[in-house]
Amino acid sequence: LKDINRFWKGNVLKLNECAPYAYLGGAKKEYVDYCEENKQLFKIEMSVDRFDTLLNNMEQNGYNPKSMPVLNAKDNIIIDGQHRSCYLLKKFGPEHKIQALFLEFD
8 A cells, every 4th residue: 555646736645645544534624625626626526424434334344355446557646546545554554455456558
């Protein structure tokens, strides 16, 4: 998990620097602001309730490896699965390994 990066607002961040990870540490306002930015910029519906539902599902049912993150193979930038990956990072730490789908772009 330590090798996964996130591109946000022109910057490459590690997962532990992302708003979903911060939310897991109690930074609700930062995550709410992040959700609002995603709605405005990308028309993506995100909310605390949706993230909490995902967290509860993962706590009750475990992590489904078929829901692996999708990464750009060139730079390990996460394309999909950021929230699940942040949860796993918080729960198991940076040395925890999971399968990922790597895509190569020309």
